[in-house]
Amino acid sequence: MADGTVNDAPMLSNQHAPKIPLALNRGREAASYLSYIITHYYDLPDYMVFIHGDRYQTHNDDPMFDTLPLVQKLDLDYVDLEGYVNLRCNWKHCPKPYIVPQPGHEDSIWEAHGEYAKAWEFIFPNETLPEKIAAPCCAQFAVNRRTIHRWPVAQYERIRAWMWSREGDLPSMKAGIILEYMWHILFGKPAYWCAPVKPCYCGTWNICDLDCDETKGWCKGRIWTPDPPPSMPVCMSIGFKHGKSLIFSRAIGQWRVRMARRGQLKAGKSIRRVRMVTGYLRWIDVHKHFDDSRW
Known part of the structure; x- marks a missing residue:
């Protein structure tokens, strides 16, 4: 990245290619x-x-x-x-x-x-x-x-x-x-490192006009919920690319069915969390709060 270009360096592990002698994958990433x-x-x-x-x-x-x-x-x-x-x-x-x-x-x-x-x-x-x-x-x-x-x-x-x-x-x-x-x-930071969020966004990505609550470490317009679901539905990326709430809703619906079958939607908290996702994605489509140019 020294000259402004980005060079990918994907690191394969034996978890994804078990027949190839690669480094043992431990500790997730x-x-x-x-x-x-x-x-x-x-x-x-x-x-x-x-x-x-x-x-x-x-x-x-x-x-x-x-x-x-x-x-x-x-x-x-x-x-x-x-x-x-x-x-x-x-x-x-x-x-x-x-x-x-x-x-x-x-x-x-x-x-x-x-x-x-x-x-x-x-x-x-x-x-x-x-x-x-x-x-x-x-x-x-x-x-x-x-x-x-x-x-x-x-x-x-x-x-x-x-x-x-x-x-x-x-x-x-x-x-x-x-x-x-x-x-x-x-890499040189204190063990307890909860940096102020607004300067963080401004410095990291030059996003400096956010409305932030520094007591909660949260800014409007960025992460919309402090506790999103742990993983993405498989077809959600298709929904993001096309920007259609119908695709979003179908993706979430299919995801909820799979989770229910696995017994992961028994707790009310999990069900509410998935509903929150659906509602937010519909809101994005209605108000056009996304940038088509990035695609």
């Missing part, structure tokens, strides 16, 4: 990120954007959940200034600490307090364990070469080796959570 850094450590580009594979994802900080504008509008001068920039300004998992490291803590399936403390001791043996960890989710960020080079390549190899060594006793999902809330620390 974490092992792929680390493998890229390790492989290209001595010839890294000036700037890098680490993102997930799907274009449309509910954790994208975009009104249409689209990855494309997050990359297209990214201000590289701001990345150069900050060194590390989370591609989510909205306070998902802020301001309340998401992880409170506690050595010896017995974690539930969604907790990582005890395991985070173990990982910290291995990865940062000479550093004091933080009292609380917080940052917006979801492991998508931009970083410059100088910031990655704060650490020798051996440190990234050490982290990846830790992930691989825990394959038998630490679920991949939990390993991913640990790294998700360690990237910002690794």
Whole structure:
């Protein structure tokens, strides 16, 4: 990205190509990120954007959940200034600490307090364990070469080796959570990093005219609900591309049927969440609050 161009560097894993001898995939996106850094450590580009594979994802900080504008509008001068920039300004998992490291803590399936403390001791043996960890989710960020080079390549190899060594006793999902809330620390930010949202949007994407509630870390016109559904319906991207509420509604309807069959719509909260999605997408179509030029 040094000359204004973007070079894709998709990192395949053995999860997607099991018959090809590729790096072991652990920690969701974490092992792929680390493998890229390790492989290209001595010839890294000036700037890098680490993102997930799907274009449309509910954790994208975009009104249409689209990855494309997050990359297209990214201000590289701001990345150069900050060194590390989370591609989510909205306070998902802020301001309340998401992880409170506690050595010896017995974690539930969604907790990582005890395991985070173990990982910290291995990865940062000479550093004091933080009292609380917080940052917006979801492991998508931009970083410059100088910031990655704060650490020798051996440190990234050490982290990846830790992930691989825990394959038998630490679920991949939990390993991913640990790294998700360690990237910002690794790249020079405080352990508790809930930055003001309006300056974040203004600096990251030059979106500076937002109406924001800094106490809640939320701006009108960006993320429309603090708790969107965990995954996108398969055909929603078709709906986004054509901008038709009918397609949106059909996509959501089909999604609800599939979820109901799997027993995932028994809780009223989940049902209300899906209805909220449907209503919002219809509102977008009626008021034409999308930019056809991006397609």
